[in-house]
Amino acid sequence: MKLKVISVFVMSLIFISGCAKQSEDEKFSRLVNNFIDEYFKYHPVVATWVGYHKYDHLLDDFSGEMLREKLEWLKNYRKKFSEFDLKKLSRDNSIDCRILIEKIDEMIFELEELKEHEWNPLVYNSVIGDGLMYLITQDFAPAQERLKNVIERVKQIPRFVKQAKENLKDAPQIHIETAIRQNKGNINILKNDLTKFADTLEISSELKTELKKVVDSAISSLEEYGKWLENDLKPRSKRDFRLGKELYYKKMKYYLKTNLTPDEILSLAEKEKSKTHDEMYQLALKLYKYYYGKEPKKMDKLSVIKAVLDKVVLEHPKPSEIMDRIKSDLNYLTEFIKEKNLLTLDESKPLVVRETPEYQRGVAVASLEAPGPLEKNMKTFYNVSPIPEDWTPEQVESYLREYNYYSLLELSIHEAIPGHYVQLYYSNRCPSIVRSVFWSGTMVEGWAVYAERLMVENGILNNDPRMKLIHLKWYIRVIINAILDHKIHAGGMTQDEALDLMMREGFQERAEAEGKWKRACLTSAQLSSYFTGFQEIMALREEYMKLKGDKFNIKEFNENLLSHGSPPVKYLREILLER
Numbered sequence: 001m002k003l004k005v006i007s008v009f010v011m012s013l014i015f016i017s018g019c020a021k022q023s024e025d026e027k028f029s030r031l032v033n034n035f036i037d038e039y040f041k042y043h044p045v046v047a048t049w050v051g052y053h054k055y056d057h058l059l060d061d062f063s064g065e066m067l068r069e070k071l072e073w074l075k076n077y078r079k080k081f082s083e084f085d086l087k088k089l090s091r092d093n094s095i096d097c098r099i100l101i102e103k104i105d106e107m108i109f110e111l112e113e114l115k116e117h118e119w120n121p122l123v124y125n126s127v128i129g130d131g132l133m134y135l136i137t138q139d140f141a142p143a144q145e146r147l148k149n150v151i152e153r154v155k156q157i158p159r160f161v162k163q164a165k166e167n168l169k170d171a172p173q174i175h176i177e178t179a180i181r182q183n184k185g186n187i188n189i190l191k192n193d194l195t196k197f198a199d200t201l202e203i204s205s206e207l208k209t210e211l212k213k214v215v216d217s218a219i220s221s222l223e224e225y226g227k228w229l230e231n232d233l234k235p236r237s238k239r240d241f242r243l244g245k246e247l248y249y250k251k252m253k254y255y256l257k258t259n260l261t262p263d264e265i266l267s268l269a270e271k272e273k274s275k276t277h278d279e280m281y282q283l284a285l286k287l288y289k290y291y292y293g294k295e296p297k298k299m300d301k302l303s304v305i306k307a308v309l310d311k312v313v314l315e316h317p318k319p320s321e322i323m324d325r326i327k328s329d330l331n332y333l334t335e336f337i338k339e340k341n342l343l344t345l346d347e348s349k350p351l352v353v354r355e356t357p358e359y360q361r362g363v364a365v366a367s368l369e370a371p372g373p374l375e376k377n378m379k380t381f382y383n384v385s386p387i388p389e390d391w392t393p394e395q396v397e398s399y400l401r402e403y404n405y406y407s408l409l410e411l412s413i414h415e416a417i418p419g420h421y422v423q424l425y426y427s428n429r430c431p432s433i434v435r436s437v438f439w440s441g442t443m444v445e446g447w448a449v450y451a452e453r454l455m456v457e458n459g460i461l462n463n464d465p466r467m468k469l470i471h472l473k474w475y476i477r478v479i480i481n482a483i484l485d486h487k488i489h490a491g492g493m494t495q496d497e498a499l500d501l502m503m504r505e506g507f508q509e510r511a512e513a514e515g516k517w518k519r520a521c522l523t524s525a526q527l528s529s530y531f532t533g534f535q536e537i538m539a540l541r542e543e544y545m546k547l548k549g550d551k552f553n554i555k556e557f558n559e560n561l562l563s564h565g566s567p568p569v570k571y572l573r574e575i576l577l578e579r
């Protein structure tokens with residue numbers, strides 16, 4: 001199984017290199033294969049997710065010695081990759097070479113300057129949680145085999161926790177509080193999910209005894225770690241949750257891999273916000289009369305929009321209808337894309353719509369669960385969460401309003417068709433392993449936001465103004481996410497200011513805005529990726545249109561954009577605008 005995967009890489013890499021340039025390209029491919037294997041050895045939990053299963057028995061090593069070794073390793077590869085003469089490489093390899101150098105620079109920045117391992121306890125929580133859950137839940141190999149690797153990983157938890165305690169020196173309070181909660185979640189994985197998983201298997205009594213022994217020892221080390229976070233790290237920590245301007249600007253550069261500067265992104269976002277408000281107001285004016293039977297009087301722009309949105313959200317499915325509604329929306333989207341000739345869809349691998357597995361519930365009503373990019377023959381699920389039985393009628397109603405008919409459709413566009421699901425299967429056809437493993441989040445999220453715009457531009461739901469309005473509400477959230485990210489981490493935006501921006505100018509409910517405030521404090525740069533990627537794709541389309549003139553064809557553009565893996569958009573520019 002493992003050998004087969006590796007030989008596919010080698011073949012595809014040789015295949016894409018041109019004949020005349022073979023030797024330089026071959027040298028490059030060999031180096032890439034070595035680098036990627038070593039990269040996975042340093043990041044075994046990431047490797048499991050990606051679908052490279054050679055290191056499923058390992059848990060990441062955060063010892064000081066290992067971190068120093070990793071930095072040396074990165075610098076060594078950086079030097080080797082920068083020695084390639086890009087002109088002697090095929091176009092695809094020349095792009096991959098630059099993607100690798102940028103990725104290496106990002107990792108060097110993380111180790112030398114950002115140093116999250118010294119101040120962000122969530123880094124450790126996710127290695128443990130992801131490291132166990134992928135093996136327990138993802139059906140890529142026989143369960144017995146996966147269980148053996150789970151046991152190997154569980155054995156390493158006490159060592160891993162010891163490293164976390166040695167490394168964490170000072171952390172923001174909000175990160176520590178979240179880590180304490182997530183640590184309890186990790187203990188639950190060991191107590192419940194792992195036990196349930198093992199119970200479904202026929203295993204020898206020796207293995208059972210071993211499992212119990214390693215699980216007990218891991219649980220006690222995690223319980224002790226939770227106490228340490230609470231009683232030791234928390235009282236002595238003073239670090240600000242804001243990254244600060246200098247680190248934020250650098251992180252944006254390494255993380256987004258765009259030619260836009262953080263200042264340009266912010267001013268673009270401010271401009272788009274006011275433009276979008278104007279567009280929403282024009283739509284709301286017409287709808288106001290429809291809903292209220294009169295013209296709005298003495299109301300400002302934002303209040304008119306809000307008054308109309310309050311009515312539109314009342315059009316929502318009953319709890320028992322959500323699943324069927326999503327299925328019929330997906331059919332509708334497939335037909336719509338065919339009818340408008342926007343993209344060739346691959347209907348040979350249908351998306352599996354199912355109820356969200358229990359352990360993943362509680363976040364969104366529906367989300368895409370795709371296998372890692374190197375995983376073969378695994379299904380993609382569109383998980384739909386049933387409404388929890390213990391909710392009050394008020395909670396249920398507010399949830400349903402959030403997922404009114406129009407938002408539900410918008411969600412399926414973003415997550416599935418033609419958003420993430422379609423983008424992923426196009427991307428997986430690209431033979432470049434570099435672009436599969438180091439895919440650009442900015443491109444992937446940018447595409448999903450672009451997909452939403454594409455459907456509206458082409459008159460989805462017969463140009464229904466309610467759909468357009470809800471679409472713009474979604475878009476303004478993308479814009480505001482970028483503004484929040486910048487102003488919180490590079491400026492001093494307070495919680496009140498952030499909530500006011502989201503609720504008044506973004507028309508969000510308090511609960512949603514409060515959740516977003518937390519996410520914006522806990523992460524940085526990621527919330528800017530949606531807006532940035534979308535802007536880059538729209539700008540690229542503009543230029544592509546100019547280049548093609550009368551010959552411009554939207555389907556050809558969309559397919560061209562999706563057919564080169566998921567590299568940063570700046571490289572897609574290079575490919576698409578090549579004359």
Ligand SMILES: [Zn+2]
Nearest residue numbers: 414420445448
């Ligand atoms: Zn997304």
